Amino acid sequence: NAGVTQTPKFRVLKTGQSMTLLCAQDMNHEYMYWYRQDPGMGLRLIHYSVGEGTTAKGEVPDGYNVSRLKKQNFLLGLESAAPSQTSVYFCASSYSSVDLLTDTQYFGPGTRLTVL
Amino acid sequence: AQTVTQSQPEMSVQEAETVTLSCTYDTSENNYYLFWYKQPPSRQMILVIRQEAYKQQNATENRFSVNFQKAAKSFSLKISDSQLGDTAMYFCAFGRYKLVFGAGTILRVKS
Numbered sequence: 001n002a003g004v005t006q007t008p009k010f011r012v013l014k015t016g017q018s019m020t021l022l023c024a025q026d027m028n029h030e031y032m033y034w035y036r037q038d039p040g041m042g043l044r045l046i047h048y049s050v051g052e053g054t055t056a057k058g059e060v061p062d063g064y065n066v067s068r069l070k071k072q073n074f075l076l077g078l079e080s081a082a083p084s085q086t087s088v089y090f091c092a093s094s095y096s097s098v099d100l101l102t103d104t105q106y107f108g109p110g111t112r113l114t115v116l
Numbered sequence: 117a118q119t120v121t122q123s124q125p126e127m128s129v130q131e132a133e134t135v136t137l138s139c140t141y142d143t144s145e146n147n148y149y150l151f152w153y154k155q156p157p158s159r160q161m162i163l164v165i166r167q168e169a170y171k172q173q174n175a176t177e178n179r180f181s182v183n184f185q186k187a188a189k190s191f192s193l194k195i196s197d198s199q200l201g202d203t204a205m206y207f208c209a210f211g212r213y214k215l216v217f218g219a220g221t222i223l224r225v226k227s
Contacts, residue, residue: 031213042120042207042217043161050213058214090161094213103149103213107161 002026004108006091012114013081021076021111023091031094032074033058033105034066036087043090049074081115088112118143120208120218128224129198136183137193137221139208148212150184150191155220156204164206167191198225 007022023032030051035043035058045058049068063085065077074093078085092105120141129135141150152164167175167184174182179196191210195202203225208218 033214035217040219042219043209043215044217045214048214088159092161104151104163104166105215106163107153110159110161 004091004093004106006089006108006111008111009109010112012116013078014116015082017081018077018079019081019113020078021089021091021113023074023076023093023108024072025074025091025093025106026072027093027095027106028071029093029095029106030071031103032068033092033094034064034074034076035090035092036060036085037090037110038087046076046089081113083115086113086115118145118211118216120210120216122206122208122218122221124221125219126222126224128226129195131198131200131225131227133198134194134196135198135223137195137206137208137223139191139193139218141189141191141208141210141216141218143189143210145212148210150182150210151208151215152180152182152191152193153207153209153217154202154204155207156201161207165193169210195223200225200227 004025033048034046047066052071089111091108094103094105150167154162165177183192205220209215
């Protein structure tokens with residue numbers, strides 16, 4: 001049981017390049033999330049998904065796209081990277097039963113992205 | 117807007133002593149969960165403790181306990197018998213399926 005994994009762990013991009021971050025979970029969780037962590041600002045929600053085939057915007061969605069084609073995977077895409085997207089990106093997942101109040105989010109190890 | 121405030125950017129404590137990290141939040145919701153996450157230098161986000169907002173009893177997990185004051189929207193974390201391994205960034209968060217995080221408090225445990 002690997003929990004939540006993220007690929008890659010580190011990446012350096014040039015301005016304007018594109019890339020996709022992959023998040024995978026093996027806990028059969030319904031909900032998945034992408035956050036970014038910047039110094040002094042905690043974690044901010046970029047996009048999230050409440051089930052296979054669904055996505056929704058979070059607090060800071062601009063410049064990012066996501067897809068959830070399979071329940072276990074949640075992809076985060078940067079179409080044209082900008083230096084402002086230099087950050088640490090975390091994926092998380094949680095189980096949603098009939099009782100949503102039992103939700104606890106489990107996090108991946110993070111991806112450090114630098115855009116030059 | 118929902119917000120979380122952690123008013124202590126950095127704190128230090130001697131090994132074996134007790135320390136309390138502060139957290140206040142703002143929401144108009146009535147049903148939600150509150151969390152403390154720990155982020156050591158490895159960067160991994162680790163759940164420390166959680167509290168259901170509808171429960172009056174404060175949550176405890178071994179050396180970690182919370183003081184939850186719902187009316188005051190306050191959710192502080194107390195760490196007893198501090199250990200060197202407790203050195204980390206601590207984040208307070210609340211919500212239901214979407215979480216709002218505070219900016220974090222860096223805790224350093226000194227020997």
